[in-house]
Amino acid sequence: MKIAVPKEIKNHEYRVALTPTGARELATRGHSVTVQVGAGEGAGFADTDYEAAGARLEADVDTLWSEAELILKVKEPQPEEVARLSRGQTLFTYLHLAAEEKLTRGLMESGATCIAYETVTDRQGGLPLLAPMSTVAGRMAIQAGAHSLEKAQGGSGVLLPGVPGVAPGRVTVIGGGVVGENAARMALGLGAEVSVLDKSIARLEVLDDRYQGRMKTIFSTADAIDEAVRESDLIVGAVLIPGAAAPKLITRAMLADMKPGSVLVDVAIDQGGCFETSKPTTHAEPTYVVDGIVHYCVANMPGAVARTSTQALTNATLPFVIALADKGWKRALADDAHFLPGLNVHDGQITYRAVAEAFGLKSVDPATLV
Numbered sequence: 001m002k003i004a005v006p007k008e009i010k011n012h013e014y015r016v017a018l019t020p021t022g023a024r025e026l027a028t029r030g031h032s033v034t035v036q037v038g039a040g041e042g043a044g045f046a047d048t049d050y051e052a053a054g055a056r057l058e059a060d061v062d063t064l065w066s067e068a069e070l071i072l073k074v075k076e077p078q079p080e081e082v083a084r085l086s087r088g089q090t091l092f093t094y095l096h097l098a099a100e101e102k103l104t105r106g107l108m109e110s111g112a113t114c115i116a117y118e119t120v121t122d123r124q125g126g127l128p129l130l131a132p133m134s135t136v137a138g139r140m141a142i143q144a145g146a147h148s149l150e151k152a153q154g155g156s157g158v159l160l161p162g163v164p165g166v167a168p169g170r171v172t173v174i175g176g177g178v179v180g181e182n183a184a185r186m187a188l189g190l191g192a193e194v195s196v197l198d199k200s201i202a203r204l205e206v207l208d209d210r211y212q213g214r215m216k217t218i219f220s221t222a223d224a225i226d227e228a229v230r231e232s233d234l235i236v237g238a239v240l241i242p243g244a245a246a247p248k249l250i251t252r253a254m255l256a257d258m259k260p261g262s263v264l265v266d267v268a269i270d271q272g273g274c275f276e277t278s279k280p281t282t283h284a285e286p287t288y289v290v291d292g293i294v295h296y297c298v299a300n301m302p303g304a305v306a307r308t309s310t311q312a313l314t315n316a317t318l319p320f321v322i323a324l325a326d327k328g329w330k331r332a333l334a335d336d337a338h339f340l341p342g343l344n345v346h347d348g349q350i351t352y353r354a355v356a357e358a359f360g361l362k363s364v365d366p367a368t369l370v
Ligand SMILES: NC(=O)C1=CN([C@@H]2O[C@H](COP(=O)(O)OP(=O)(O)OC[C@H]3O[C@@H](n4cnc5c(N)ncnc54)[C@H](O)[C@@H]3O)[C@@H](O)[C@H]2O)C=CC1
Pocket: 118, 127, 130, 131, 133, 134, 135, 137, 174, 175, 176, 177, 178, 179, 180, 197, 198, 199, 200, 203, 220, 238, 239, 240, 241, 247, 249, 266, 267, 268, 269, 270, 271, 298, 299, 300, 301, 302
């Protein structure tokens, strides 16, 4: 199969969808792998590393896209990338469509087959292609939050660990999944006082057991969120309803109850964000202030630590990429009930129910297409 790996073009996105190690696995299976010149640079992979792995380099973006059968990316396609997609091509990347109607409609119009990393499932009920980046983003959320608490960023001037004689800062994490656990773990490591809210008792049990009561686990209700808003120095938004737009759990009116200079880090921003006042930001300008509360809402947090993230992402995606390349999308999805929910758009139709529901559109059961 003809596989193309473009250079990512989103703001400060330095990851690449395939490492040279991955390129070698595909090339030895007889696939043609073409990598855009400079695509791996930001993650520390030189063009010559790809060549040594058996890939071909292409400097012309038009040629790269137009000749490909399978396109591997990291971030959701930007408008100029959507314009390059056509019927018969398969795109495999993060899509986060429920947060972006224009992108959804653009992909439908392209006629292409679009498979999202974030809706592929596993036997344990997890999201194996979202998890590695959620681990990264969760760990980064506390770094970002701690920095945002500094006065120069508009923060309250609280040092999360405190110092002898001065209490530590309070961190609340809403959503105790992969992002949430990793954020809470980092906050604990820094010496902050940590609470995790989740709607899933099973998840709270896991956290209680794993951390032996060192973080408070709280069932997520409107009352619990009201209390978190009043008491926290830093709140991390880490909820997910797979494929769907995130629920808005903190409204603008509630910001008035927060301590001035407190910080909201909305990791769920890629699914639209879980705070009413969240809007996507970039690594170039990651924060803004609303009603005295600092908001950090970067939608591609792992892009900033591209070396670690690229390796972690491609470790997870490679088996699925190999299945797509060896079998074609239809058989790859038909053979694997956990890969099948990755299909979000095919030939003008939405194939993921929560995405269709977000825009009042109809969805087609992907099982009927493979
Ligand atoms: N901004 C970025 O760069 C990145 C963002 N993400 C995003 O972070 C979000 C979280 O991802 P994961 O942790 O992997 O998901 P996950 O599925 O592991 O965890 C989500 C948790 O939220 C809980 N939840 C759902 N509704 C809730 C509510 N109302 N109150 C409290 N908890 C609730 C669920 O029970 C679940 O435990 C996703 O939107 C994901 O796309 C992930 C990686 C990078």
